[in-house]
Amino acid sequence: xxxxxxxxxxxxxxxxxxxxxxxxxxxxxxxxxxxxxxxxxxxxxxxxxxxxxxxxxxxxxxxxxxxxxxxxxxxxxxxxxxxxxxxxxxxxxxxxxxxxxxxxxxxxxxxxxxxxxxxxxxxxxxxxxxxxxxxxxxxxxxxxxxxxxxxxxxxxxxxxxxxxxxxxxxxxxxxxxxxxxxxxxxxxxxxxxxxxxxxxxxxxxxxxxxxxxxxxxxxxxxxxxxxxxxxxxxxxxxxxxxxxxxxxxxxxxxxxxxxxxxxxxxxxxxxxxxxxxxxxxxxxxxxxxxxxxxxxxxxxxxxxxxxxxxxxxxxxxxxxxxxxxxxxxxxxxxxxxxxxxxxxxxxxxxxxxxxxxxxxxxxxxxxxxxxxxxxx
Numbered sequence: 001x002x003x004x005x006x007x008x009x010x011x012x013x014x015x016x017x018x019x020x021x022x023x024x025x026x027x028x029x030x031x032x033x034x035x036x037x038x039x040x041x042x043x044x045x046x047x048x049x050x051x052x053x054x055x056x057x058x059x060x061x062x063x064x065x066x067x068x069x070x071x072x073x074x075x076x077x078x079x080x081x082x083x084x085x086x087x088x089x090x091x092x093x094x095x096x097x098x099x100x101x102x103x104x105x106x107x108x109x110x111x112x113x114x115x116x117x118x119x120x121x122x123x124x125x126x127x128x129x130x131x132x133x134x135x136x137x138x139x140x141x142x143x144x145x146x147x148x149x150x151x152x153x154x155x156x157x158x159x160x161x162x163x164x165x166x167x168x169x170x171x172x173x174x175x176x177x178x179x180x181x182x183x184x185x186x187x188x189x190x191x192x193x194x195x196x197x198x199x200x201x202x203x204x205x206x207x208x209x210x211x212x213x214x215x216x217x218x219x220x221x222x223x224x225x226x227x228x229x230x231x232x233x234x235x236x237x238x239x240x241x242x243x244x245x246x247x248x249x250x251x252x253x254x255x256x257x258x259x260x261x262x263x264x265x266x267x268x269x270x271x272x273x274x275x276x277x278x279x280x281x282x283x284x285x286x287x288x289x290x291x292x293x294x295x296x297x298x299x300x301x302x303x304x305x306x307x308x309x310x311x312x313x314x315x316x317x318x319x320x321x322x323x324x325x326x327x328x329x330x331x332x333x334x335x336x337x338x339x340x341x342x343x344x345x346x347x348x349x350x351x352x353x354x355x356x357x358x359x360x361x362x363x364x365x366x367x368x369x370x371x372x373x374x375x376x
């Protein structure tokens with residue numbers, strides 16, 4: 001038989017099933033009452049004995065009978081006080097503990113609703129003091145529910161958009177292949193060029209999905225270092241120069257002297273900037289300039305990409321970095337799958353940075369804020 005040690009006793013206690021919170025509170029109150037009564041019991045016995053001895057020595061009075069009577073009456077009083085205290089704690093607990101636990105039980109039921117897929121549930125914290133733990137827990141619950149609702153809507157939209165992006169070229173491919181096989185469509189070079197274009201759309205979509213997967217895993221293989229800002233921006237601009245020229249758009253970049261060095265994974269940052277530039281040149285007006293600029297912002301380096309394309313609605317700005325999101329759902333899907341900015345966000349956040357967008361009738365600006373330089 002193994003010896004009993006404090007660690008084994010602790011492990012045994014942890015393995016016991018915990019009672020309900022009501023009984024935990026009742027047991028805790030009862031334990032405190034008994035502890036107080038026990039301490040009073042021992043202290044009163046000691047004081048009574050000491051005073052009896054002093055009185056006997058000073059006045060020559062036999063205090064044994066009086067001492068026993070006093071101690072017995074005191075003990076009975078203490079036991080009665082203990083019984084009254086335990087009873088009062090049980091009565092008070094049965095009245096007040098359910099009221100204390102009511103918000104938690106309500107949140108438990110609401111959590112079950114969220115688990116079943118009802119993400120519209122919210123906890124009413126308006127009547128609860130801000131210093132109360134229920135208020136903090138309710139706010140956390142509401143944030144969780146709102147985030148789950150957002151993720152669920154994004155998932156549904158992603159599945160719908162992905163199905164559309166896959167179905168359209170596949171339907172075209174099937175129709176033309178069947179037409180060629182049945183002799184309805186001539187196997188002409190322009191038909192094969194169209195089929196090649198549809199296959200290219202599928203390849204780009206699969207490639208974007210693959211890039212998104214790599215971006216999500218990027219934080220596990222970061223190679224953060226101090227890099228030259230000018231070289232990062234120049235490399236990003238060169239990668240999109242051909243596409244920009246084809247749209248009659250010019251990419252210009254500039255670096256403020258105080259932002260000449262930044263702390264990042266240069267490869268991931270270039271990929272993120274190229275995705276942002278690709279999106280900016282796609283919607284920039286012909287003959288315009290896309291401006292890529294690095295400067296200091298509150299002690300951190302910010303890289304902004306600005307174009308003069310159409311304004312993005314205020315309600316759409318927080319969503320443009322979601323997967324497959326398009327501000328105009330009716331717009332042609334030929335521009336892309338809607339993954340470029342989602343990939344950019346994953347790559348930026350993997351490096352500890354943030355990304356945000358602003359849009360007006362004159363320009364749209366996407367800004368990356370990078371982490372501060374690595375401390376020496």
